[in-house]
Amino acid sequence: MSITAFLTDSTLCIGCKACEVACKEWNGVDEDGLAWSGYSYDNTGAVGASTWRHVKFVEQAPVPGFGGNAGEQMSWSFSSDVCKHCENAGCLEACPTGSIVRTEFGGVFIQPDVCNGCGYCVTACPFGVVERNSKDGRAFKCTFCYDRQKVGLQPACAKACPTESIKFGEIEDLRQAAQARIEELHRRGMEDAAIWDPTQTSVEGTHAMFIVRGDARAYNLPPSPEVPTVYLKKSWQSSAIAAGLLLGGTLLAFLSDGARRNGSSR
């Protein structure tokens, strides 16, 4: 039993969407993206209930040598997005049914037979990954191919990736591989390449790391995601104060009212 992770290297991605197709094939996920979004060759715009892998097509201003295009053309890069499988997962903490669990491989898994469709995980995910399926109301997201990992297979997306842009393996091995890859990219002059893995935030790192060039915000990867449980203390304190004020205020109001009535009737 090992703790596993994805390392998605956007410098190797060719935007073929084989990962999206393989994911849909293996997991029986609904078709959802035959229309163009109007943003480059992107279909759905984001991961969601029926898009567990999503290839982003990042068209940026012309930067010579970036994305492998001619200098005067826009630079073009691709990155396959997926559930981040946070170390400290907002959806898992928020789930009121216990449907969302941490698997023995370290991933975050929604048990579809337990999920009751309350939708609270949707508001708790700092990456906008979990979504309610409009047809049956339950929440869905990447399962980290829990069924495949159970029998020793790698997730379908990683297996289908033709360039090994999606790497799958033990998390510590991948962290080292990511470091080695960054050093190599820097040596080759791509000094803007960096690893995105929010270990310094309350999310405490993810089981889906990314290598991107330039500012990760262009890939909709937030610089400082927070797991919503960090707001619990403040909220419950406010709730306790509110309850105390309500109780005290009501007591005071009725006691003084009673005193006045007794006084006047005497």
Next chain:
Amino acid sequence: MSDLLPLRDMDERDLQRERRLDEIRREAERRGQMKVISTRPAGAPFPQASPETGYYGIPLLKQPPWTWEIPLYFFVGGAAGAAAVIGAIADYTGADRELVRHARWVAAAGSVISPALLVSDLGRPERFLAMLRVFKPQSPMSVGVWTLLGFSTGAAAAAFAGFLRDRYGPSLPLNVLENAGQAASLAFGLPFSNYTGVLIGATAIPVWNHNAGDLPLHFAASGLGAAVGILELLGHRKSSALQALGLGAAIFETWEGLRIEGRSHYRLDPLKHGPSGWITRTGGALSGPVPAILRLASLFGSRKRASSLRRWASWSAIAGSLITRIAWIHAGHVSARDWKLPLQEGTPEPRQMGATLRQMPDAT
């Protein structure tokens, strides 16, 4: 046409198409728009991904998936919880029996309507039972469901036992049921009237979690104002205790409204600008200053005039409470759709960056 050089070997028709594409692209970049059928470069120059525009301005966060039942549930739950507290305290302090009875019935009605709204939001009734598998202190939804369960049982039992006692006379089992139910509805009613503030405060939605420390107090005051309003509309417009509570809630809501207006932060924008801002202001005015002024005015003048003013204050507070809940949910949607917010967090100068981001043309 240096970029067409490699295309020399193409036949004339393909070459024309390629040239047309280049024309379209140039026109889009020059005029910022294209109106030819079958092309779609609206918002051109073609949308680009960048640190300043995010990923084509596509929102990172998902909007809250809840249906219309949820803001209504927030309203009903807040009013019912506060009504249960009023009923129990009124009973313990020996206030008017009729007020105790009415407060219990308001709480009992809420105890039936609340779960019905939640079940309806889930789509299939039996799914509600999945919430009862576990108790998770770190999930406000789980804590809330168990609070609702305790509250509903207590409030319904107290009202039912009271009804039987009034009809068939007192007996020991009925007294036990009534007192235990009332105690439970008080104990659970206190958190039940405000936990929905925690529920939306502890989420990834920026405008909600930014107000995590305010929302429970805000929602408690809103619920109290609505509960007092309902009881006064049921005829208790002479109770000075209700008057004091209604005034207290209205003054707190006025302060809360001023606090929202007074703070300046880009995460608070949905509460101040656009339709969601105006819904928030409407709810705030109806919950705060309007009932506060009406109630203060009712302290002077004839008894008949006071009763009329308090009736208007009650309607205003009830409407204000409902609109306030709708406003917060709506603001949450607007906040989730604002793609800039999650990308601004943790950047060195979020204010400044927000300003530059806003000047970028909207890609959609």
